[in-house]
Structure formats: C-alpha cells, structure tokens
Amino acid sequence: MPDSLLPVPAVLERIHPMVEDNHVFTFVPDLPFNVAPGQFYEVSLPGVGSFPVSTCHPVVNGRIESCIRRVGRVxxxxxxxxxxxxxxxxxAFGNGFDLELFAERDVLLIAGGLGMAPLRALLMALLVDEQRSGRIVLLYGSREPKALLFREELVELARMKRIELRFSVDFAADLQGPFSGVACRIGLVNELLDDLKFEPQQTVAAVCGPPALYGCILDELSATGIPENRILVTLERRMRCGIGECCHCVAGGRYICRDGPVFSLAELRLMPGAI
Ligand SMILES: Cc1cc2nc3c(=O)[nH]c(=O)nc-3n(C[C@H](O)[C@H](O)[C@H](O)COP(=O)(O)OP(=O)(O)OC[C@H]3O[C@@H](n4cnc5c(N)ncnc54)[C@H](O)[C@@H]3O)c2cc1C
Ligand code: FES
Known part of the structure; x- marks a missing residue:
C-alpha cells in the first residue's frame, strides 16, 4: 500500500478561532509529514470519516496548519x-504551486472567501525570502468585513509594505474602521483589477475562490496580457483516494487530485468542463 494511503497518527494541538465557523487548526503528526503550499491532505477522524484540506501556512517545526470551514458531518x-x-x-497529495515560477517575478494573488487559506500558505512561503524584489499584490474579496480571513495579519503586512493589499466586500456599514487604511470597495473582487497598474509580462497570478469567481476573472487576467501559463488556479473536487486511482475527481480528462489541484489557465483551456 502506498504510504499516502496510510494515515499518519497526529494530535490536534490548537484551535484558533478566527471567523465564525472558519477556525485555524494546528495538527502535529507523530511522523514527518510535509504539505507544500497548494497541495492538500486528508484529515481522518476515527469512526467518523475524512475530508481533503489544504494548508494555510508552510509547515514549520512539523506543525500542519489549516483554516477549516465547518460545513458538514466531518x-x-x-x-x-x-x-x-x-x-x-x-x-500529501497533488502538485502544489511551483515556487520557481514566482521567483524574480511580480506576484498577483486573487482570493475569494475561503480561497484566502491556500493563498496565505503561498504568500507566507514567498515572504520567507526577505531578498525578494518583486511586488506582491493581494486582492481579496469576501461577503462582509468580519468574514475576511487573516484580516489583521494582512493589514499589518501591508502596513510594513511587504504586500500591496486591496479588499472588496459585498456590503459594509463602515468602509474605514475595519480596514485600518487599506483600500476596500463594495463590489466583486475582480473589480479590484480595474485600476491596478502592473507589468503583465513580469507577473505571475494565482487565483483561489469559489467557481463563480473563476468565471469572470480568468479571462480578465488573460486580457491584461499575463501569459496563460502564468495564471494559476486551484480547483476543488470531491476526493476519495487522492492518488489518481478511483476516478472520483476527474474533470476535463485530468485527475484533479494527482495532476492538480493547481492548474494554469493554459491547461484549463484544454480541460472543458473543469471549472
Ligand atoms: C483540494 C481541496 C482543498 C480544500 N481545502 C480546504 C480548506 O483549506 N479549508 C476548508 O475548509 N475546506 C477545504 N476543502 C473543502 C473540504 O474538503 C470540504 O468542505 C469537506 O470535505 C466537507 O466535509 P464534511 O463532511 O464536513 O461536509 P459534507 O457533509 O461532506 O458536505 C457539506 C457541504 O460541503 C460541500 N462540500 C463537500 N466537499 C466539498 C469539496 N471538496 N468542495 C466543495 N464543496 C464541498 C457539500 O457539497 C455540502 O454542501 C478542500 C477541498 C479540496 C478538494
Ligand atoms: S480522488 Fe481518486 S482519482 Fe482523484
């Protein structure tokens, strides 16, 4: 049996409440276990079941950190x-983000809702390199200000000028207080692209969010001139085996668990129905 089919025993070390029903869980496995940004793993609860999840931070000191939304039974x-x-x-399963692609380039991250979780893992991996010269721009949209995940941390990174940050929300009573000077507009996250100045040929973009977000933003990004092999998307599907054996996750002729979940827009063009 491949190692990846055997659960590694682990302890739930910490539950950090962040936003209602979106808490950060820290797991400490008994054996070395690595999950790279953009990859995913299965959390197995004995006698209950399991579910796939990505990490929201690179693994540090053997700790696996994920932002997990309470949606159902497991x-x-x-x-x-x-x-x-x-x-x-x-x-761990899947390909994850190819960090080489991000080196020496400007980075445009676009997150919708819970999509901020895997993009935070990528963001933190990029920020480890203090010598990085490229810009990191994060456009992050959510329902309302209090639903923005990692809001204070992101605002602090923007204050320190480590990232350029813009928020969008569907509605807000106050567009000043919760954002501590960070630009926020009422509307959809793709509207934050409207007046953004960047060099498309120097840029790699990563997008993560609900499927409705992909419907509009991918073509908009392509229209800016960013090469389609540098527009990256993470896809979610119901998973079972995680290793390309059960066909449960096949979309557009590819195994999302094994060949993805990160795909470029150039690849998605050849995967009809995958989004
Ligand atoms: C590669 C990958 C990465 C993921 N990363 C995260 C993450 O970082 N944080 C997080 O909270 N969740 C993540 N998910 C989604 C997570 O796996 C589901 O929310 C979980 O399986 C729900 O299990 P449940 O038994 O609690 O809910 P269920 O009772 O199985 O389902 C409850 C509801 O959630 C929906 N749902 C279940 N599974 C999925 C899925 N895979 N995609 C979309 N909707 C689903 C169902 O349709 C249903 O409406 C990820 C999924 C994948 C495939
Ligand atoms: S989850 Fe089994 S093939 Fe992808």
Missing part, C-alpha cells in the same frame, strides 16, 4: 474535538 465532528485529541493525516 468538519462538524472536528469542531467538537478538543486540543489533545488524536486523529490521522493522509497525504
């Missing part, structure tokens, strides 16, 4: 656990 069972509980981790 994630609800996880929310009922307390630190010290035992569970299993299986993986």
């Amino acid at each position: 994630t609800d069972a996880l929310y009922r656990m307390v630190p010290g509980a035992r569970l299993g981790l299986r993986g």
Whole structure:
C-alpha cells in the first residue's frame, strides 16, 4: 500500500478561532509529514470519516496548519474535538504551486472567501525570502468585513509594505474602521483589477475562490496580457483516494487530485468542463 494511503497518527494541538465557523487548526503528526503550499491532505477522524484540506501556512517545526470551514458531518465532528485529541493525516497529495515560477517575478494573488487559506500558505512561503524584489499584490474579496480571513495579519503586512493589499466586500456599514487604511470597495473582487497598474509580462497570478469567481476573472487576467501559463488556479473536487486511482475527481480528462489541484489557465483551456 502506498504510504499516502496510510494515515499518519497526529494530535490536534490548537484551535484558533478566527471567523465564525472558519477556525485555524494546528495538527502535529507523530511522523514527518510535509504539505507544500497548494497541495492538500486528508484529515481522518476515527469512526467518523475524512475530508481533503489544504494548508494555510508552510509547515514549520512539523506543525500542519489549516483554516477549516465547518460545513458538514466531518468538519462538524472536528469542531467538537478538543486540543489533545488524536486523529490521522493522509497525504500529501497533488502538485502544489511551483515556487520557481514566482521567483524574480511580480506576484498577483486573487482570493475569494475561503480561497484566502491556500493563498496565505503561498504568500507566507514567498515572504520567507526577505531578498525578494518583486511586488506582491493581494486582492481579496469576501461577503462582509468580519468574514475576511487573516484580516489583521494582512493589514499589518501591508502596513510594513511587504504586500500591496486591496479588499472588496459585498456590503459594509463602515468602509474605514475595519480596514485600518487599506483600500476596500463594495463590489466583486475582480473589480479590484480595474485600476491596478502592473507589468503583465513580469507577473505571475494565482487565483483561489469559489467557481463563480473563476468565471469572470480568468479571462480578465488573460486580457491584461499575463501569459496563460502564468495564471494559476486551484480547483476543488470531491476526493476519495487522492492518488489518481478511483476516478472520483476527474474533470476535463485530468485527475484533479494527482495532476492538480493547481492548474494554469493554459491547461484549463484544454480541460472543458473543469471549472
Ligand atoms: C483540494 C481541496 C482543498 C480544500 N481545502 C480546504 C480548506 O483549506 N479549508 C476548508 O475548509 N475546506 C477545504 N476543502 C473543502 C473540504 O474538503 C470540504 O468542505 C469537506 O470535505 C466537507 O466535509 P464534511 O463532511 O464536513 O461536509 P459534507 O457533509 O461532506 O458536505 C457539506 C457541504 O460541503 C460541500 N462540500 C463537500 N466537499 C466539498 C469539496 N471538496 N468542495 C466543495 N464543496 C464541498 C457539500 O457539497 C455540502 O454542501 C478542500 C477541498 C479540496 C478538494
Ligand atoms: S480522488 Fe481518486 S482519482 Fe482523484
């Protein structure tokens, strides 16, 4: 049996409440276990079930950190656990982001809702390199100000000029207070692209969010002149095996679990129905 089919025993070390039903969970596996930004792994709760999830931070000191939304049976069972509980981790699966592609280039990150979680892992991996000269621009849209994940941390990174940050929300009573000087507009996240100045030939873009976001933003990014092999998207599908054996996740003729979940727009053009 491949190693990735055997859950590695782990302990739930910490639950960090962030936004209602979107908490950050820290797991410490008993054995070395690495998940790169953009890859995913399965959290297995004994006697309950398992679900795939990405990390929201690069693995540091063996700690696996994920922002997990409570949506159904298994994630609800996880929310009922307390630190010290035992569970299993299986993986890592998928390709993840090719960090080489981001080196020496300007980076445009576009997140919608929970899509901020995997993009935060990528962002933190890029920020480790203090010598980086390229810009990092983050456009992040959410329902309302209080639903913006990692908001204070992102605002602080913008204040320190490590990233350029713009928020969008569907509605807000106050467009000043919650954003501490960071630009925010009412509207959709793709509208934040409207007056953004950047060098498309120097830029790599990564987008993560609900499928509705992809419908408009991918063509808009392509129209700016960013090469389609440098417009990256992470796809989500119901997963089972995670290793290209069960065909559960096939879309557009590719295995999302094994060949993805990160695809370039150039690849997606050859995968009809994948979005
Ligand atoms: C590659 C990948 C990365 C993911 N990363 C994260 C993450 O970082 N944080 C996070 O909170 N969730 C993430 N998910 C989604 C997560 O796997 C589902 O929310 C989880 O499986 C729900 O399990 P459940 O038993 O609690 O819900 P269920 O009872 O199985 O389902 C509850 C609801 O969630 C929907 N749902 C279930 N699975 C998925 C899925 N794979 N994609 C979209 N909708 C789904 C169902 O249609 C249903 O409406 C990721 C999924 C994939 C495939
Ligand atoms: S989840 Fe089994 S083939 Fe992808």
